[in-house]
Structure formats: C-alpha cells, structure tokens
Amino acid sequence: MKRLAIFLAMLTAAPAAAQVDAVIDDHILPGYAAFSETAAGLRDTAVRDCGSDALRPAWNETFDAWLGVSHLTFGPVEQDGRSVAVAFWPDERGATPRALTALIGDQDRIIDDPQGAAELSVAARGLHALEYLLYDDRFAGSGAYGCALMRALTADLAALAEQIDDAWRSGYARTLRTAGAPDNTVYLGEREARQALFTALTTGLEFTADQRLGRPMGTFERPRPTRAESWRSGRSQRNVILSLQALSGLARELTDAATPQTDAAFARAIGLAERLGDPALAGVAEPSGRLRVEVVQQAVRAARDAVLEEIGPSLGVSAGFNSADGD
Amino acid sequence: MRLLTATTASCILTATMTLAAEPREVLDTYADIAEAGYADSLTAAHRLQDAVAAFLQEPSPEGLDAARAAWRDARVPYMQTEVFRFGNAIVDDWEGRVNAWPLDEGLIDYVDPSYGGATDANDYAALNVVANPVFTLSGRKIDATEITPALLRDVLQEADGVEANVATGYHAIEFLLWGQDLNGTAAGAGDRPWTDFSTGEACTNGNCDRRAAYLRVATGLLIEDLGYMASAWASDGAARETLLGDETKGISAILTGMGSLSYGELAGERMKLGVLLNDPEEEHDCFSDNTHASHYYDGLGIRNVYAGRYTRPDGTVVSGPSLSDLVAAADPETDARLRAELDASVAALEAIRNAADQGMAYDMMLGRGNAEGEALIMGAVEALVTQTRSIERAVAALDLGGIAVEGSDSLDDPNAVFQ
Numbered sequence: 009m010k011r012l013a014i015f016l017a018m019l020t021a022a023p024a025a026a027q028v029d030a031v032i033d034d035h036i037l038p039g040y041a042a043f044s045e046t047a048a049g050l051r052d053t054a055v056r057d058c059g060s061d062a063l064r065p066a067w068n069e070t071f072d073a074w075l076g077v078s079h080l081t082f083g084p085v086e087q088d089g090r091s092v093a094v095a096f097w098p099d100e101r102g103a104t105p106r107a108l109t110a111l112i113g114d115q116d117r118i119i120d121d122p123q124g125a126a127e128l129s130v131a132a133r134g135l136h137a138l139e140y141l142l143y144d145d146r147f148a149g150s151g152a153y154g155c156a157l158m159r160a161l162t163a164d165l166a167a168l169a170e171q172i173d174d175a176w177r178s179g180y181a182r183t184l185r186t187a188g189a190p191d192n193t194v195y196l197g198e199r200e201a202r203q204a205l206f207t208a209l210t211t212g213l214e215f216t217a218d219q220r221l222g223r224p225m226g227t228f229e230r231p232r233p234t235r236a237e238s239w240r241s242g243r244s245q246r247n248v249i250l251s252l253q254a255l256s257g258l259a260r261e262l263t264d265a266a267t268p269q270t271d272a273a274f275a276r277a278i279g280l281a282e283r284l285g286d287p288a289l290a291g292v293a294e295p296s297g298r299l300r301v302e303v304v305q306q307a308v309r310a311a312r313d314a315v316l317e318e319i320g321p322s323l324g325v326s327a328g329f330n331s332a333d334g335d
Numbered sequence: 336m337r338l339l340t341a342t343t344a345s346c347i348l349t350a351t352m353t354l355a356a357e358p359r360e361v362l363d364t365y366a367d368i369a370e371a372g373y374a375d376s377l378t379a380a381h382r383l384q385d386a387v388a389a390f391l392q393e394p395s396p397e398g399l400d401a402a403r404a405a406w407r408d409a410r411v412p413y414m415q416t417e418v419f420r421f422g423n424a425i426v427d428d429w430e431g432r433v434n435a436w437p438l439d440e441g442l443i444d445y446v447d448p449s450y451g452g453a454t455d456a457n458d459y460a461a462l463n464v465v466a467n468p469v470f471t472l473s474g475r476k477i478d479a480t481e482i483t484p485a486l487l488r489d490v491l492q493e494a495d496g497v498e499a500n501v502a503t504g505y506h507a508i509e510f511l512l513w514g515q516d517l518n519g520t521a522a523g524a525g526d527r528p529w530t531d532f533s534t535g536e537a538c539t540n541g542n543c544d545r546r547a548a549y550l551r552v553a554t555g556l557l558i559e560d561l562g563y564m565a566s567a568w569a570s571d572g573a574a575r576e577t578l579l580g581d582e583t584k585g586i587s588a589i590l591t592g593m594g595s596l597s598y599g600e601l602a603g604e605r606m607k608l609g610v611l612l613n614d615p616e617e618e619h620d621c622f623s624d625n626t627h628a629s630h631y632y633d634g635l636g637i638r639n640v641y642a643g644r645y646t647r648p649d650g651t652v653v654s655g656p657s658l659s660d661l662v663a664a665a666d667p668e669t670d671a672r673l674r675a676e677l678d679a680s681v682a683a684l685e686a687i688r689n690a691a692d693q694g695m696a697y698d699m700m701l702g703r704g705n706a707e708g709e710a711l712i713m714g715a716v717e718a719l720v721t722q723t724r725s726i727e728r729a730v731a732a733l734d735l736g737g738i739a740v741e742g743s744d745s746l747d748d749p750n751a752v753f754q
Contacts, residue, residue: 086720089607089610089611092607092608092611093611096611100437100456100498100499101437101439101454101456101499101616102454102456103612103614127703127704128613128703129611129612129613129614129703130611130612131612131614196728199731200724200728203727226496227496230473230495230496235456326730328594328723328724328727329594329595329597329598329599329723329726329727330598330599
C-alpha cells in the first residue's frame with residue numbers, strides 16, 4: 009500500500025505546476041472576487057440603511073464568501089494583518105466587545121476619517137465586530153454614532169477585501185505561478201508553491217476541527233457554547249459546513265491523482281456537519297449534543313489524516329509551519 | 336522522484352558522518368545547551384528567591400528594586416530556553432507552570448476598577464485570592480486560609496479550565512513585584528508600592544501577609560519546576576533520553592521548535608497581534624515593561640540551537656557540532672540563507688531592545704498611531720516569518736518528512752473510527 013502510494017507519487021509529481029494554476033484560477037481568484045463583491049454590497053447597503061434588518065442578509069453573504077477563502081493564510085491576506093482585521097477570532101479575552109464599548113462610550117470621531125477605521129484595533133474591525141453590532145443587544149441602541157460606526161466598519165471591510173483581491177490579481181498570483189523562477193524571491197522552488205497550498209489545506213482542516221468545533225466543545229465536564237464562532241448570529245454550524253466545502257474544493261484542485269480516501273473522508277465530514285441540526289452549536293451543553301459535535305470533529309480530523317497521507321505524498325510535500333503553532 | 340530525493344539525502348547524511356557533524360553529535364549539543372540553559376535559569380531563580388526573602392524579611396524600596404532586578408536577570412537564560420518548548424512534548428506539557436501568559440491578574444490580587452470583574456470567558460478573572468481566604472470555585476468551597484504550593488498549583492492554576500487563570504510562574508511573580516501597568520501605551524511600568532508587603536500598620540492595600548506568602552510560595556514553586564526541567568536534560572534525564580531515542584525525530588524536534596517559536600508564537604501571538612490590537616496588555620512582560628528583553632532572548636535562543644552555541648550568563652560558552660553543520664552538508668545554500676536570516680531577526684529584535692532602552696517601551700510601540708514603534712515591531716515580525724520559510728527549507732533539505740504524521744485509525748482501520 010505504502011509502495012503503491014510512493015509509486016503514484018512518482019507518476020504525479022511532474023505536472024503539479026498545472027495544479028497550482030488550477031488552484032489559482034478556479035479556487036483562489038474567484039474566492040477573493042466573491043468576497044470583495046459581497047463586502048462591497050454590504051458597504052453599499054449600509055450607506056442606504058444602517059439598520060440591522062437591512063444589514064444582516066448582506067453581512068451573512070459576506071461571511072459566506074469569506075469562508076470560501078478563510079483558509080488561505082498566506083500572501084496578501086497575511087500582509088498588514090489583513091486576515092486578522094477581516095476576522096478577529098477567537099477572541100480569548102473579550103477584546104471585541106471591550107473595544108466597541110470604548111469607541112461608542114467615547115463617541116470616538118476617528119471613524120469620520122475615511123482611513124480612520126483602518127487605524128482601529130483589529131478587535132473593533134471586521135466580520136466579528138459587525139456581528140456584535142448587528143446581533144448583540146448591548147449595541148442595539150447605539151444611535152447615530154452606531155450608524156456611523158456601522159458605515160465605517162463595512163467600508164473598511166470592503167476596502168480590505170478589495171485590497172486583497174487586487175493584490176492577488178495584480179501580482180501575487182504571478183508570484184505563486186512562477187515559483188522557482190530566477191527572479192522569484194518568495195518561492196525559491198516550484199515545490200514551495202505546492203507546499204504553501206498544501207499547508208493551507210491541512211491548517212484549514214485543523215482550524216475547523218480545533219477551533220470552530222473544539223472551542224465550544226470545551227471539556228466533557230465544562231462545555232463552552234458561547235465560545236462557538238459567531239454563535240450570536242446562529243451561523244456556527246454553517247461556518248463549519250462552508251469551510252469544509254471550500255477545503256474540499258481546494259483538495260480537488262490540488263492534485264490530479266485519484267484521492268478516494270480524501271474524497272470519502274470529506275463527503276462523510278460534510279454530511280455529518282449538514283445533519284447536525286445545531287445552528288449555534290449550543291447543543292454542546294448537553295452530553296448527547298456534545299457527542300454529535302465530537303463525531304463531526306473526528307470526521308474532520310479523519311479528513312486531515314487522509315489529506316496528509318494521500319495528497320501530501322502525491323505532491324511530494326509535507327505541511328509547513330502555520331500560525332496556530334505555539335499555544 | 337521522492338525515492339530519488341530520499342536516497343540522495345541519505346547518501347549525504349552517510350557521507351557527512353565522517354566529514355562533518357553526525358546527527359547524534361548534533362543532538363548531544365542541543366541537549367547540552369538545554370541542560371545549561373535550564374541550569375542557568377535555576378541558578379537565576381535561586382538569586383530571585385534570595386532577593387525576595389531579603390525584601391520580605393525587611394521591606395524597603397531598595398529591597399523591592401533588588402527583587403525586580405533579580406526577576407529581570409532570571410528572564411535572560413529562561414527566554415533562551417523557550418525554543419526547546421515546541422518539539423519536545425515534555426517541555427511543552429510543563430511550560431504552562433512557569434511561563435503561562437496572558438493572565439487575568441485579578442485572580443491573584445487587587446486590581447484597578449478599570450480592569451472590570453468577571454468576563455464572559457472567565458468567571459474568576461477578579462477572584463483576588465490575596466484578599467479572600469475562603470471562596471467558591473467551580474461549585475467547590477475552597478479554604479485558602481493558608482497559601483500553599485498545592486493551592487497555587489492544583490487549585491488556582493488554570494482554575495475552571497481557563498488558561499488565563501495563571502497562578503504560578505514568572506508572570507504571577509512579575510505581577511506581585513510590579514503590579515498593574517496603568518499607563519496604557521504611555522510611558523511607565525507597573526508601580527506597586529513596596530509597602531504592599533509591609534507588616535502591621537504600614538501595610539498598604541490590605542492583606543500584606545497573604546501577599547508576601549503568595550510571593551514566597553510562587554518563587555519556591557518556580558525553583559521546584561525549573562529544577563525538574565534541568566534534571567530532565569541532564570544525562571539519563573527523560574527529555575534527553577527521548578530526544579536521543581530517535582535521531583530523525585530528534586533533528587525534526589529542533590527544527591519544529593525553531594519554526595513554531597519563530598512563526599506562530601513569537602511573530603504571531605506575541606508580536607503581530609499586539610500591534611494589530613493596539614493593546615498594551617498584549618505585551619509579554621506587561622507589568623515590568625521587560626518585553627523588549629524577553630523577545631530578544633527568545634530570538635537569540637532560536638539562533639543558539641541552530642548554531643550549536645550558547646553563551647551562559649557567566650560568559651562561558653557551550654558549543655559543539657551543530658544543526659547548521661548538518662544542513663550545510665546537505666544544502667549549503669539553505670544553510671547560508673538561514674544563518675543570515677537568523678542574524679537578521681536577532682538584529683531586528685535588538686533594534687527593539689535598543690529603542691526600549693532609550694525610552695520607547697514596548698507598550699508605547701503598540702500605541703495607535705506610533706508609526707516608528709509599529710515599524711520596529713513589524714520589522715522583527717517580517718524577519719521571523721522570513722526565517723520560518725528557510726527552516727522549512729532545512730526540513731526539506733534533510734528530508735525529514737516535515738511534521739510527524741501519526742498512524743491514522745481512519746485509514747488503517749475504518750472500523751476503529753469513532754462512530
């Protein structure tokens with residue numbers, strides 16, 4: 009079995025450059041374009057109407073689009089902390105409500121400056137800060153300042169999304185495509201491009217298993233439903249499903265080799281996540297509900313194992329370091 | 336393709352055995368540096384304990400200053416050992432006892448009203464054990480009349496399963512010596528009055544005897560914990576034995592430690608996030624304003640293990656065949672690049688240290704609109720991220736197969752999967 013895998017790896021290692029192109033053209037660029045488009049829509053909606061009822065659907069569409077690319081933690085999104093500014097989570101010490109309370113309490117006029125929101129703490133920016141403003145009663149009656157803040161933060165998010173999209177189109181896609189070329193100082197060999205994509209795949213699976221599912225699970229004695237990602241808007245389960253679908257798409261583009269174990273593992277994980285019937289993952293508070301979430305988590309980890317054993321060797325790479333290394 | 340690479344690499348490894356470093360010798364050097372680093376940390380902690388004992392015996396401003404200086408000195412060797420944490424499970428499992436961070440310091444002692452009380456994430460963020468000899472924790476009544484090692488280690492540390500409940504280690508001691516830094520991103524560190532430890536009428540902020548007891552016990556625990564780790568790296572120690580048990584895994588552990596500390600931990604969690612949050616509490620040594628030094632020695636530790644060379648606080652040097660020698664034999668270009676990048680990150684961290692020594696403390700660098708401070712920190716972040724890519728290249732050059740992949744139940748035996 010092992011020998012067979014190595015043999016297959018030898019057969020498939022050569023045309024991998026075509027796979028990098030496929031990932032860029034069919035996964036990365038359309039993903040960021042969709043994110044930029046939905047974020048612009050959210051910004052425009054806020055200009056017309058800054059009320060929660062009008063903004064919630066546009067915010068949800070933007071979050072959906074972000075999940076299509078949230079696992080891509082390298083390149084333009086890594087510069088200037090953009091990924092953290094888009095999605096500051098997990099928020100271990102409640103920095104987001106603290107920062108928003110301070111802004112509103114001070115009626116801080118920095119947000120009147122078109123570039124002002126970009127100067128704010130990342131805890132007060134992006135999708136998760138907007139979720140507090142849209143779904144948490146504490147911020148419901150923030151009046152004219154709340155409205156101005158909503159407009160500033162949605163404009164900031166749209167600007168971030170546009171910058172990332174532009175940077176990919178105008179340069180970074182080429183950097184990744186030309187890995188190993190003499191003038192390429194980022195990717196010194198063609199292999200390094202494959203490794204960056206492979207690391208994004210495995211890291212994304214680990215993030216969904218350990219954070220999106222693992223954080224609310226807590227321990228058996230002490231489950232933590234309010235540590236779920238975006239539980240306030242009741243889309244924690246949806247985030248798991250959409251992230252898995254995006255990762256499954258990346259896995260499919262990344263190799264031409266047959267990957268029966270990976271395909272089966274993704275299908276199982278996605279199926280289990282879809283059947284969970286627990287939008288905010290609040291079910292973890294009860295032993296049976298926690299068990300159901302744990303089954304999904306195991307399935308996601310099984311998908312990661314399949315990817316490591318099946319796709320890694322076919323690309324001739326292993327996972328590199330990721331930002332979750334450490335604590 | 337992969338078979339060919341593997342064969343070539345093992346030929347090189349075989350060839351180098353007679354020419355340059357052997358993996359076994361490289362691991363010996365690494366373990367020797369660990370042993371020396373933890374022994375030096377232990378020695379420095381004993382000096383801290385002496386200074387604390389003298390201060391508590393007869394509280395005075397000079398006594399508190401001396402204890403604070405001893406704490407700063409104690410950080411110098413310890414931070415250089417952080418690189419051993421990732422990649423060596425025995426260190427990682429133990430590390431939380433001595434260097435857990437960030438902490439909700441209100442667990443331990445009084446805090447300013449602006450700190451607030453319990454948070455969404457931590458019901459015990461403002462427990463204040465110094466002021467409360469009896470309290471309820473996770474539904475259990477706790478008698479803390481006497482402040483004991485067991486109380487700190489087994490009851491309060493990570494109380495209620497919350498990591499921010501840090502009751503032991505360098506940062507708990509730091510909080511007791513300095514108090515909260517209430518200056519935000521403006522100049523100034525924590526300024527706890529020395530009279531917080533006075534006896535009788537002179538006691539400020541109440542419960543000085545309990546506060547003194549806490550400081551004494553926490554310092555004693557630090558010594559106990561460092562002693563454990565120093566012996567784990569001595570000959571026949573568990574950490575050394577594990578490392579030497581499998582040469583490939585051992586070399587992998589060195590590189591894993593270097594890469595994880597460079598990227599996820601130091602560049603990400605400790606540096607970049609602080610800048611992005613503009614939050615002075617996001618500095619590693621936030622009470623003492625010693626963060627610039629801690630980050631510098633963290634970075635130096637990464638270079639130490641690659642170069643196989645550690646300069647002890649007394650100036651003597653521990654050195655031997657290095658990982659650099661091993662990588663150079665397999666891929667001289669990657670070795671040269673990585674050495675240059677490690678020098679660059681140490682230089683960038685040194686620039687932060689110099690700026691802090693000249694008056695711009697690390698928390699001031701985090702301030703909204705401090706472009707110079709942000710550039711200093713982000714320069715070091717970039718250097719650390721850059722070297723991480725070359726650490727990955729070194730992994731590839733030695734054909735170590737990257738992170739260790741455990742056998743997978745789901746693939747080996749589908750029926751074993753938790754249904």
